[in-house]
Amino acid sequence: xxxxxxxxxxxxxxxxxxxxxxxxxRMMTRRIRVRGxxxxxxxxxxxxxxxxxxxxxxxxxxxxxxxxxxxxKLEQLNYSRKxxxxxxxxxxxxDWILHYLGERDLEKYDSVVIERRPNEAEPLTWCISRRAxxxxxxxxxxxxxxxxxxxxxxxxxELYDEFDQIITAGDLAAHPAVSGDVREVLDAFRQADRFxxxxxxxxxxxxxxxxxxx
Numbered sequence: 237x238x239x240x241x242x243x244x245x246x247x248x249x250x251x252x253x254x255x256x257x258x259x260x261x262r263m264m265t266r267r268i269r270v271r272g273x274x275x276x277x278x279x280x281x282x283x284x285x286x287x288x289x290x291x292x293x294x295x296x297x298x299x300x301x302x303x304x305x306x307x308x309k310l311e312q313l314n315y316s317r318k319x320x321x322x323x324x325x326x327x328x329x330x331d332w333i334l335h336y337l338g339e340r341d342l343e344k345y346d347s348v349v350i351e352r353r354p355n356e357a358e359p360l361t362w363c364i365s366r367r368a369x370x371x372x373x374x375x376x377x378x379x380x381x382x383x384x385x386x387x388x389x390x391x392x393x394e395l396y397d398e399f400d401q402i403i404t405a406g407d408l409a410a411h412p413a414v415s416g417d418v419r420e421v422l423d424a425f426r427q428a429d430r431f432x433x434x435x436x437x438x439x440x441x442x443x444x445x446x447x448x449x450x
Contacts, residue, residue: 237261248290248298250305266292268302270324285309299332307337315339327373344369345427348420350392359394361387363420379416385424389413392424396431403433404443 240256243249244265254262270285286305290298303310313319315334322330334340341352349369353360364376368383379386387395390413399407403425408418425431425444433444 244289244291248288248294248301250286250288250301252287252289254289264292265289266295266298268298268325268329270320295329296332299329300336303333303336310337328370331373343428345424348423348427350424350428358389359387359391361392363387363392363424365417365420365423382417383420385414385416385418385420387413387421388415392421392428393430395421396425400446402436402438402443402445404438404441406441407443 238257238261240249240253241258241261241264252267254265257265266289268288268290270287285302288298288302288305290301310321310333313321315322315337321333325333331340331342335342338354341354343350344366347366349362349364349366351362351364353362362377363385365383369376372383375381376384377386378384385408390398395408395411395413396403398411403422405418405422408414408421414421419442422435422442422444425433426435431444432447434447436443436445
Protein backbone atom coordinates (compact mmCIF):
# COMPACT_ATOMS: atom_id res chain seq x y z
CA UNK A 237 0.00 0.00 0.00
CA UNK A 238 1.18 3.52 -0.75
CA UNK A 239 1.68 6.18 1.90
CA UNK A 240 -1.11 8.25 0.37
CA UNK A 241 -3.55 5.33 0.70
CA UNK A 242 -2.55 4.86 4.34
CA UNK A 243 -3.28 8.55 4.92
CA UNK A 244 -6.72 8.11 3.37
CA UNK A 245 -7.43 5.37 5.88
CA UNK A 246 -7.00 8.00 8.57
CA UNK A 247 -9.02 10.78 6.92
CA UNK A 248 -10.24 11.91 3.48
CA UNK A 249 -7.99 14.45 1.78
CA UNK A 250 -8.73 17.68 -0.07
CA UNK A 251 -7.10 18.39 -3.45
CA UNK A 252 -6.98 14.75 -4.59
CA UNK A 253 -3.66 13.41 -5.84
CA UNK A 254 -4.77 10.15 -7.40
CA UNK A 255 -1.43 9.77 -9.14
CA UNK A 256 0.03 8.85 -5.75
CA UNK A 257 -2.17 5.74 -5.63
CA UNK A 258 -1.71 2.40 -7.33
CA UNK A 259 -4.32 1.24 -9.86
CA UNK A 260 -5.72 -1.20 -7.31
CA UNK A 261 -5.97 1.50 -4.65
CA ARG A 262 -7.73 3.92 -6.99
CA MET A 263 -10.50 1.35 -7.42
CA MET A 264 -11.21 1.65 -3.69
CA THR A 265 -11.46 5.44 -3.69
CA ARG A 266 -14.27 7.87 -4.45
CA ARG A 267 -14.23 11.63 -5.07
CA ILE A 268 -16.36 14.63 -4.28
CA ARG A 269 -16.05 16.68 -7.43
CA VAL A 270 -18.08 19.76 -8.29
CA ARG A 271 -17.77 21.19 -11.76
CA GLY A 272 -18.54 24.68 -13.01
CA UNK A 273 -19.66 27.81 -11.16
CA UNK A 274 -22.96 28.68 -9.55
CA UNK A 275 -25.40 31.25 -10.93
CA UNK A 276 -27.61 31.02 -7.83
CA UNK A 277 -25.62 33.25 -5.51
CA UNK A 278 -26.12 36.92 -4.75
CA UNK A 279 -24.45 38.00 -7.98
CA UNK A 280 -21.20 36.44 -6.76
CA UNK A 281 -19.37 33.70 -8.59
CA UNK A 282 -18.35 30.99 -6.14
CA UNK A 283 -15.64 29.75 -8.46
CA UNK A 284 -14.34 26.20 -8.40
CA UNK A 285 -14.79 23.99 -5.36
CA UNK A 286 -11.85 22.04 -4.01
CA UNK A 287 -12.45 18.31 -4.41
CA UNK A 288 -12.03 15.57 -1.82
CA UNK A 289 -10.85 11.99 -2.23
CA UNK A 290 -11.94 9.31 0.23
CA UNK A 291 -12.22 5.55 0.65
CA UNK A 292 -15.51 3.91 -0.23
CA UNK A 293 -17.74 3.87 2.85
CA UNK A 294 -16.25 7.02 4.38
CA UNK A 295 -18.86 9.39 2.96
CA UNK A 296 -19.71 11.09 6.25
CA UNK A 297 -16.14 12.14 7.01
CA UNK A 298 -15.58 13.07 3.36
CA UNK A 299 -18.51 15.49 3.57
CA UNK A 300 -17.02 16.99 6.73
CA UNK A 301 -13.65 17.58 5.01
CA UNK A 302 -15.42 19.02 1.95
CA UNK A 303 -17.30 21.55 4.09
CA UNK A 304 -14.18 22.47 6.06
CA UNK A 305 -12.33 23.12 2.80
CA UNK A 306 -15.09 24.96 0.92
CA UNK A 307 -17.24 26.59 3.61
CA UNK A 308 -16.97 30.17 2.34
CA LYS A 309 -18.17 29.20 -1.13
CA LEU A 310 -20.80 26.77 0.15
CA GLU A 311 -22.37 29.44 2.35
CA GLN A 312 -23.20 31.50 -0.73
CA LEU A 313 -25.50 28.86 -2.25
CA ASN A 314 -29.28 28.61 -1.95
CA TYR A 315 -30.17 25.22 -0.46
CA SER A 316 -33.93 25.67 -0.68
CA ARG A 317 -33.82 24.48 -4.29
CA LYS A 318 -31.69 22.46 -6.68
CA UNK A 319 -28.15 23.79 -6.66
CA UNK A 320 -24.63 23.11 -7.86
CA UNK A 321 -23.88 20.70 -5.02
CA UNK A 322 -27.13 18.73 -5.14
CA UNK A 323 -26.62 18.10 -8.85
CA UNK A 324 -22.98 17.06 -8.44
CA UNK A 325 -23.02 14.50 -5.62
CA UNK A 326 -25.25 11.62 -4.58
CA UNK A 327 -27.96 12.09 -1.97
CA UNK A 328 -26.10 10.57 0.98
CA UNK A 329 -23.15 12.90 0.48
CA UNK A 330 -25.47 15.87 -0.02
CA ASP A 331 -27.26 15.12 3.26
CA TRP A 332 -24.00 15.05 5.20
CA ILE A 333 -22.72 18.20 3.47
CA LEU A 334 -25.89 20.01 4.58
CA HIS A 335 -25.40 18.59 8.07
CA TYR A 336 -21.84 19.85 8.49
CA LEU A 337 -22.73 23.15 6.85
CA GLY A 338 -25.45 23.72 9.44
CA GLU A 339 -28.36 23.68 7.00
CA ARG A 340 -29.57 20.38 8.47
CA ASP A 341 -28.98 18.60 11.76
CA LEU A 342 -29.17 14.83 11.23
CA GLU A 343 -29.48 12.07 13.79
CA LYS A 344 -29.66 8.56 12.33
CA TYR A 345 -31.00 5.70 14.42
CA ASP A 346 -31.86 2.07 13.65
CA SER A 347 -35.26 2.76 12.12
CA VAL A 348 -35.76 6.53 12.19
CA VAL A 349 -33.90 9.67 11.15
CA ILE A 350 -34.42 12.95 12.99
CA GLU A 351 -33.73 15.97 10.80
CA ARG A 352 -33.80 19.51 12.15
CA ARG A 353 -33.79 22.66 10.05
CA PRO A 354 -31.80 25.16 12.15
CA ASN A 355 -32.17 28.05 9.71
CA GLU A 356 -35.96 28.05 9.47
CA ALA A 357 -37.93 31.00 10.86
CA GLU A 358 -39.58 28.68 13.41
CA PRO A 359 -38.54 25.29 14.76
CA LEU A 360 -39.01 22.49 12.23
CA THR A 361 -38.17 18.84 12.76
CA TRP A 362 -38.80 15.87 10.49
CA CYS A 363 -38.94 12.32 11.87
CA ILE A 364 -38.55 10.00 8.90
CA SER A 365 -38.43 6.25 8.59
CA ARG A 366 -34.79 5.39 7.95
CA ARG A 367 -35.79 3.14 5.10
CA ALA A 368 -37.79 5.92 3.45
CA UNK A 369 -35.00 8.41 4.13
CA UNK A 370 -32.37 6.29 2.37
CA UNK A 371 -34.38 4.54 -0.33
CA UNK A 372 -36.76 7.33 -1.42
CA UNK A 373 -34.84 10.59 -0.96
CA UNK A 374 -37.02 12.54 -3.40
CA UNK A 375 -40.17 11.64 -1.42
CA UNK A 376 -38.93 12.04 2.14
CA UNK A 377 -40.60 15.29 3.02
CA UNK A 378 -44.23 14.38 2.46
CA UNK A 379 -46.37 14.42 5.58
CA UNK A 380 -49.38 13.29 3.56
CA UNK A 381 -48.06 9.73 3.34
CA UNK A 382 -46.69 7.16 5.77
CA UNK A 383 -43.06 7.23 6.82
CA UNK A 384 -42.63 10.91 7.69
CA UNK A 385 -43.85 12.98 10.62
CA UNK A 386 -43.33 16.73 10.97
CA UNK A 387 -43.14 18.89 14.08
CA UNK A 388 -43.50 22.63 13.44
CA UNK A 389 -43.45 25.57 15.82
CA UNK A 390 -41.77 23.78 18.72
CA UNK A 391 -38.79 21.52 19.19
CA UNK A 392 -39.07 17.78 19.61
CA UNK A 393 -37.95 18.22 23.22
CA GLU A 394 -40.64 20.83 23.90
CA LEU A 395 -43.27 18.58 22.38
CA TYR A 396 -42.17 15.67 24.58
CA ASP A 397 -42.26 17.83 27.72
CA GLU A 398 -45.83 18.97 27.04
CA PHE A 399 -47.21 15.53 27.81
CA ASP A 400 -47.51 13.67 31.08
CA GLN A 401 -46.40 10.10 31.76
CA ILE A 402 -47.74 8.48 28.58
CA ILE A 403 -47.74 9.84 25.02
CA THR A 404 -49.99 8.01 22.57
CA ALA A 405 -50.20 8.20 18.79
CA GLY A 406 -53.62 9.75 19.26
CA ASP A 407 -52.20 12.46 21.51
CA LEU A 408 -49.67 13.41 18.84
CA ALA A 409 -52.24 13.29 16.03
CA ALA A 410 -54.38 15.78 17.95
CA HIS A 411 -51.50 18.17 18.64
CA PRO A 412 -51.47 21.25 16.34
CA ALA A 413 -47.67 21.15 15.94
CA VAL A 414 -47.65 17.58 14.59
CA SER A 415 -48.58 16.40 11.12
CA GLY A 416 -47.98 13.29 9.06
CA ASP A 417 -47.06 9.88 10.38
CA VAL A 418 -47.04 10.25 14.17
CA ARG A 419 -45.56 6.74 14.53
CA GLU A 420 -42.23 8.16 13.36
CA VAL A 421 -42.36 10.84 16.05
CA LEU A 422 -42.98 8.14 18.66
CA ASP A 423 -40.10 6.16 17.20
CA ALA A 424 -37.85 9.23 17.55
CA PHE A 425 -38.81 9.50 21.22
CA ARG A 426 -38.11 5.80 21.69
CA GLN A 427 -34.68 5.75 20.04
CA ALA A 428 -33.07 9.07 20.91
CA ASP A 429 -31.20 8.75 24.22
CA ARG A 430 -32.34 12.14 25.52
CA PHE A 431 -35.93 10.85 25.76
CA UNK A 432 -36.07 8.46 28.70
CA UNK A 433 -39.06 6.33 27.75
CA UNK A 434 -40.14 2.86 26.64
CA UNK A 435 -42.64 1.71 23.97
CA UNK A 436 -46.06 0.58 25.20
CA UNK A 437 -49.60 0.24 23.89
CA UNK A 438 -52.67 1.88 25.36
CA UNK A 439 -56.02 0.40 24.29
CA UNK A 440 -54.32 -0.81 21.13
CA UNK A 441 -52.80 2.60 20.44
CA UNK A 442 -49.03 2.90 20.00
CA UNK A 443 -47.44 4.96 22.77
CA UNK A 444 -44.34 5.63 24.85
CA UNK A 445 -44.20 5.78 28.61
CA UNK A 446 -41.78 8.12 30.32
CA UNK A 447 -39.47 6.80 32.99
CA UNK A 448 -40.59 7.64 36.50
CA UNK A 449 -37.27 9.46 36.95
CA UNK A 450 -37.71 11.59 33.79
